Amino acid sequence: xxxxxxxxxxxxxxxxxxxxxxxxxxxQGADQSVACRFDLMRSILERGSLWIDDYxxxxxxxIINFGRHIYSVKAPGTSFTxxxxxLVIKLVLLPLQKxxxxxxxxxxxxxxxxxxxxxxVAMLGVVMYRxxxxxxxxxxxxxxxxxxxxxxxxxxxxxxxxxxxxxxxVAIFCGFYLLATFAKRPSMARAFFGGxxxxxxxxxxxxxxxxxxxxxxxxLFKLPEWKHLAAFSAGAxxxxxxxxxxxWGAFGSPFYFSYQAFKLPxxxxxxxxxxxxxxxxxxxxxxxxxxxxxxxxxxxFCNPVLLLAIPAVAYFARRSQWRAEFVVTVxxxxxLILFNASYxxxxxxxxxxxxxxxxxxxxxxPFMVLTLAFLPAACDYLLAAFTVISxxxxxxxxxxxxHFPYEYENPVRDFALQQFMRGDFASNRDAFFGxxxxxxxxxxxxLGKLLGLPGPMQLWPLAVFWIIGAFDLSAALELWGKGTSxxxxxxxxxxxxxxxxxxxxxATILQPLELSRRHGLLGRYMVGERCFESPPHIVRVxxxxxxxxxxxxxxxxxxxxxxxxGAIIAPRDGDYVxxxxxxxxxxxxxxxxxxxxxxxxxxxxxxxxTIRLTAGTHLIEAGERNVGGDAYIRLFWRVPGIDNPEIVxxxxxxxxxxxxxxx
Numbered sequence: 001x002x003x004x005x006x007x008x009x010x011x012x013x014x015x016x017x018x019x020x021x022x023x024x025x026x027x028q029g030a031d032q033s034v035a036c037r038f039d040l041m042r043s044i045l046e047r048g049s050l051w052i053d054d055y056x057x058x059x060x061x062x063i064i065n066f067g068r069h070i071y072s073v074k075a076p077g078t079s080f081t082x083x084x085x086x087l088v089i090k091l092v093l094l095p096l097q098k099x100x101x102x103x104x105x106x107x108x109x110x111x112x113x114x115x116x117x118x119x120x121v122a123m124l125g126v127v128m129y130r131x132x133x134x135x136x137x138x139x140x141x142x143x144x145x146x147x148x149x150x151x152x153x154x155x156x157x158x159x160x161x162x163x164x165x166x167x168x169x170v171a172i173f174c175g176f177y178l179l180a181t182f183a184k185r186p187s188m189a190r191a192f193f194g195g196x197x198x199x200x201x202x203x204x205x206x207x208x209x210x211x212x213x214x215x216x217x218x219x220l221f222k223l224p225e226w227k228h229l230a231a232f233s234a235g236a237x238x239x240x241x242x243x244x245x246x247x248w249g250a251f252g253s254p255f256y257f258s259y260q261a262f263k264l265p266x267x268x269x270x271x272x273x274x275x276x277x278x279x280x281x282x283x284x285x286x287x288x289x290x291x292x293x294x295x296x297x298x299x300x301f302c303n304p305v306l307l308l309a310i311p312a313v314a315y316f317a318r319r320s321q322w323r324a325e326f327v328v329t330v331x332x333x334x335x336l337i338l339f340n341a342s343y344x345x346x347x348x349x350x351x352x353x354x355x356x357x358x359x360x361x362x363x364x365x366p367f368m369v370l371t372l373a374f375l376p377a378a379c380d381y382l383l384a385a386f387t388v389i390s391x392x393x394x395x396x397x398x399x400x401x402x403h404f405p406y407e408y409e410n411p412v413r414d415f416a417l418q419q420f421m422r423g424d425f426a427s428n429r430d431a432f433f434g435x436x437x438x439x440x441x442x443x444x445x446x447l448g449k450l451l452g453l454p455g456p457m458q459l460w461p462l463a464v465f466w467i468i469g470a471f472d473l474s475a476a477l478e479l480w481g482k483g484t485s486x487x488x489x490x491x492x493x494x495x496x497x498x499x500x501x502x503x504x505x506x507a508t509i510l511q512p513l514e515l516s517r518r519h520g521l522l523g524r525y526m527v528g529e530r531c532f533e534s535p536p537h538i539v540r541v542x543x544x545x546x547x548x549x550x551x552x553x554x555x556x557x558x559x560x561x562x563x564x565x566g567a568i569i570a571p572r573d574g575d576y577v578x579x580x581x582x583x584x585x586x587x588x589x590x591x592x593x594x595x596x597x598x599x600x601x602x603x604x605x606x607x608x609x610t611i612r613l614t615a616g617t618h619l620i621e622a623g624e625r626n627v628g629g630d631a632y633i634r635l636f637w638r639v640p641g642i643d644n645p646e647i648v649x650x651x652x653x654x655x656x657x658x659x660x661x662x663x
Contacts, residue, residue: 011477022156023121026445027446030428036052036062039056059433071261076243077202077205086108089108117160131370132370145372152303160398172201175193182194210335221324272344280343287342287345291361297357306368356402514540515541517655520654522564545564549632559626564622566619566620571615575640578596585598586633602627
């Protein structure tokens with residue numbers, strides 16, 4: 001290997017390893033979109049069937065009833081892609097199942113995900129680098145957009161989950177790359193795999209058919225001989241045959257697709273899917289805004305670096321030698337974005353459910369990233385700044401819980417960031433196939449959590465790896481020069497990376513201030529339906545119990561409960577009426593006497609009670625339980641001699657002295 005090839009190998013190794021190790025650091029637990037893929041794999045291997053009746057009863061709603069069986073509604077390609085990793089890993093870990101079944105399922109699903117989506121998305125970075133170099137882009141910019149693809153876009157969180165969209169993104173982009181570079185190494189195999197990958201992308205995510213069709217037309221211009229076109233067509237035909245065979249075996253017709261079953265009366269759980277063609281009508285401005293800009297799921301809100309694709313397209317268009325590649329690239333992401341804008345008004349439809357960003361247009365992301373290669377050098381600092389913001393947002397989402405709940409209008413700020421700043425990582429409690437928690441009160445984990453590191457320090461090993469990776473890649477690219485210049489740039493990069501991860505220490509640093517208030521109640525916020533079954537995630541003094549939403553209450557994932565303790569100062573003798581407006585239910589006790597009784601695991605949005613108090617100080621406890629969805633609590637009292645209730649003022653409350661050992 002000559003020095004140039006060795007250098008390229010070093011660069012590509014870093015481009016692959018930095019994202020891959022990052023993906024390996026996280027296990028997200030179960031999600032409904034993911035669970036149905038694992039259910040199908042188990043059915044195929046353990047039952048020899050395409051229906052998933054035996055596995056889907058509790059872990060997914062992404063199902064359809066057809067005939068006398070239940071089927072996954074998702075495209076089957078991801079389950080097919082992961083079959084071999086699943087089979088091998090399950091056999092290796094099988095001895096763990098007898099005595100540690102929850103760990104067995106967690107590690108089997110974790111490793112299957114890592115060696116399917118994680119491996120493929122990390123490999124995509126290398127393909128992105130090579131594609132950019134082929135298009136005449138310098139090494140530094142090519143390496144930069146490769147890392148943006150893997151760490152600065154919504155591909156990052158979805159590389160840690162077994163969903164179809166990232167697999168489709170890798171397959172369709174790699175198929176495009178094989179055709180674009182065909183003239184360099186023409187062969188029947190290259191043409192065949194170009195068609196096979198384009199078809200495999202559709203097998204993983206049906207809407208990618210739009211892009212695959214465009215690439216099919218592109219192949220007519222790029223493949224010089226009929227034999228090459230025949231090879232391309234054969235590759236695509238094989239995947240089409242697999243899909244048609246699956247449809248035939250599952251639904252009795254090769255041309256009956258799973259989503260069509262939503263028109264049947266027994267599948268009314270997602271009514272929007274029965275409108276138009278499987279939920280599709282025409283692009284709508286409001287939905288287009290939602291999927292691109294709205295804070296709840298907007299792509300540009302989550303990945304601001306992709307905003308630069310808009311001016312980058314203009315620079316790409318000037319490269320006349322790449323006119324065909326320009327057309328395919330822009331068509332690919334425009335088609336998928338407009339397709340997604342054709343869904344219904346429900347966030348379940350256009351937003352991909354509980355998701356980070358618009359999950360259903362992940363296949364468009366590599367094409368958008370590729371355009372960034374053509375930004376002029378004058379944009380380097382702007383590109384770097386937007387990249388840092390995008391990577392930070394994606395790290396925050398991936399390390400906490402990328403299944404953003406519906407009740408947050410700005411989940412990055414109000415859900416993920418709050419958890420990140422207090423070092424509350426890997427909070428998902430859902431398991432694929434049952435069993436208890438894996439680490440503490442969660443099923444999800446990161447490698448630092450597995451090692452037993454305290455919450456705020458759990459990501460530090462990853463931070464060290466990123467710093468080492470940045471130095472290694474920069475040295476290979478010779479970006480930072482030598483001597484003083486190298487030391488300065490190196491220190492700046494290390495400081496920037498460390499600063500991002502140190503953000504997780506914020507709550508620890510600020511907690512003494514949170515606990516120093518002289519008025520209010522000491523609140524302990526816990527995960528789980530029953531209080532104090534696990535240690536509190538948040539301990540702070542709240543001036544009043546007057547919270548309008550779950551974001552103000554620390555963005556605790558449900559089910560959760562919170563308990564506030566301290567003392568209340570009664571200004572005079574008499575009967576006091578206490579009332580609560582609450583989601584879902586709550587209680588109040590004073591001096592150990594229940595004023596408002598705990599109703600249990602029910603929804604009781606309003607309750608009240610009366611107690612006679614003497615003037616002076618009395619012990620008080622208030623509690624709130626969130627069974628699901630949003631949460632809020634407002635604690636009122638009506639003082640003797642006053643007609644109207646008011647929020648119990650902070651001046652009338654004294655927090656319980658903070659004591660870690662006391663419940």
